[in-house]
Amino acid sequence: MRIGGILALLMAYILLIATFGQFCESKAVKKTSTLYKFYRFMLLPITLPFKPCGIDVPAKIQKQMWAMNNGRTYFVTVFYYILYFGSLFFVYATLVAPITIIFPRVNEEQARLEWIQYPTKQAAINFVPSFMVLITMLCHVSSLISFTTATLRDPNGEKNKDDFDEILYSALTCEDCKTERPARCSHCEQCNKCVNKRDHHCIWINQCVGRRNLFWFNVFLNSTAWACFFAGVINIATIIKIFTSSPSDEMNMFMLYQKKVFKLKIVLQWAITSMPLQFASGLMHLLISLMLIPFGTVHIMQALQNQTTLEKTKKYYLKEGLKRLEWSFFKVEGVDKKEFNKLMKEKKAYLVQKYQAKLEKVQYEEQIYQVLDLKKALKEIDRYNWYSKGALSNLIEVIKDGFTK
């Protein structure tokens, strides 16, 4: 059995719930039938841990299952699970198996000997520090928990905490919802509702990333990225270790290559055939992490700046407008935020104003305006961030929003 058996059972359970749930939540099954009751009973291990967090998993899953029936989102979620469990399989086969064998630990010399005697017995090797394996496993667990939470948590907060800045956000009534739209709130066509502090609609979590699930989205993205990175590095490190050590220090694969006994092609063939799992796993995990780490880092930066992807996109359009001279840009000197907001409401000042003219020639009567040239104006828009309260406060806000009921 060991860990592999437990993981396989867990995998089978979740896949069964995911596919069986699709069927049970559809119209084909009556909510009073024994089959449906049995499905709800099977859900209990998932339901109970989330009860204290105030999340009603069956109701949420029911909603998600309906949404997932739109085909594309269902495909994406299933794809995530395949990717996740594929990764776990690789990690198990190449990293966890060695640990389970190695209590009590074999020393490196013994491991090398075992590798030469039984090249296919992957379990006999572990040259990797346990803490790296532990970090990888922790990132995996964190990925699954945060994925589930980001998917099931309602992104909307109860109260709107932000002021209208009249540049990126002004008081509006949503055309679709027919309700007043708070600042930083935006309508999502896929979710068919207005979402508070909307970042973007994420196809992986099958709903919008907004105020209350931004933290979990960030944890999901970054722990997945780093789980892949560590798994890849551990696999490649194992290959290099074998490459430079066996069968003896005087005559290992690396030395034979250096002495031109083998060509690089042969060495690569040797690596692929003698360590296929490590090779495939290393390649897959490093490629995925190369895509995810930059994406995850950008999202952490945005959280520290209290800036959403949508706000960045809006700024991009403002800048494009400026470049085409559809807008001109003014900076207001020596006015604090509150006073500036008041000026905005009285329509006395506009940071960005529609104006069909060349920027340099704009003249204004009131002295508080400063007309900037295009280069400075573009920089000013880049810097513009009404909602930032400093990196630490911004971070605390994101974490708090991730836990409020």
Ligand SMILES: [Zn+2]
């Ligand atoms: Zn709306």
Ligand SMILES: [Zn+2]
């Ligand atoms: Zn959405």
